[in-house]
Amino acid sequence: MTEKDQAIPAVEGPLLAIELSQRSGGAAVIDDSGDLHTVGFEGGRRDRDDVLPGIHAVLARAGVAASTLRCVAVDVGPGGFTGLRISIAAAQAIAEVANATVVGVPGAVVAATATAALGETLGEIVVLSAAKAGTAWRTRLGRDDTDRCWRIIGDPGIIDRPDDRACVAVLADEHVPSELVRSTVSDSPVHSPSFDAAAVARIALGGGPDLLVHADPARLMPIYPREPEAVRRWRSRPAR
Known part of the structure; x- marks a missing residue:
């Protein structure tokens, strides 16, 4: 990029x-x-x-x-x-x-880095932002060491349905529709982004x-x- x-x-x-x-x-x-x-x-x-x-x-x-x-x-x-x-x-x-x-x-990288609840988190997370009309902008990020920066996985984009891929945590504010926050394959904790x-x-x-x-x-x-x-x-x- x-x-x-x-x-x-x-x-x-x-x-x-x-x-x-x-x-x-x-x-x-x-x-x-x-x-x-x-x-x-x-x-x-x-x-x-x-x-x-x-x-x-x-x-x-x-x-x-x-x-x-x-x-x-x-x-x-x-x-x-x-x-x-x-x-x-x-x-x-x-x-x-x-x-x-x-x-x-x-x-999304700023949110993943600044949100204290993710301080010890490893694996893949999802950041949902820019909610509008039942949609949101989804960014997947991951890391395998807490000393490393979060990295974007794949291409971010607009979604209008729940995620069908597991993650260890979700960052979403109160404007993101609850149906988009829920995953169809995992019950991940949801945190408000900082x-x-x-x-x-x-x-x-x-x-x-x-x-x-x-x-x-x-x-x-x-x-x-x-x-x-x-x-x-x-x-x-x-x-x-």
């Missing part, structure tokens, strides 16, 4: 990571010494912008200038349209100024084939399981 896998393991701090695929998000910085600094914020507020001030705050806390960043990582979804648009645009702008590599981290910028940072530094790595920030794109509603409405507008 990446055009230059070799770049990820070679990336060193300072690194900025941004998480805003959900309503609550945050930013993290790994400095030159490898220390992690984090700050949380809310996204999509109409009364004020907390995202850029939050990014400035965590950079200041880490003693890192934006212009010295070597890498900017961001959760690319699936997730909220507005949050993804804001966070990816911020990552692109900062990376452009710093001449830094951008790393897109799939949201997302945080620290996980985005750790995944980016860990490297791997699931990351979307670009030297050109403009090439970084979100993962949209469906056409965004705003785009759909634009396409369906009456002709003039």
Whole structure:
């Protein structure tokens, strides 16, 4: 899924990571010494912008200038349209100024890494997200060692029926239809997913084939399981 896998393991701090695929998000910085600094914020507020001030705050806390960043990582979804648009645009702008590599981290990998209930879990899991009209976006992931990162298995995609393949755990929020959470072949525990910028940072530094790595920030794109509603409405507008 990446055009230059070799770049990820070679990336060193300072690194900025941004998480805003959900309503609550945050930013993290790994400095030159490898220390992690984090700050949380809310996204999509109409009364004020907390995202850029939050990014400035965590950079200041880490003693890192934006212009010295070597890498900017961001959760690319699936997730909220507005949050993804804001966070990816911020990552692109900062990376452009710093001449830094951008790393897109799939949201399912972030969820699997950040959810504490999966800390000792091995085997295959399923992450269900982006629920709409009785469907959801399914991503299968697996690992055989708790010291290793979760890896995507097969191709993620939209489902409209229960899974017919066993897994050891399911991550799904309250918006995913219960009939999709249930498996036809196993009674797996279901956990609510967590997302945080620290996980985005750790995944980016860990490297791997699931990351979307670009030297050109403009090439970084979100993962949209469906056409965004705003785009759909634009396409369906009456002709003039």
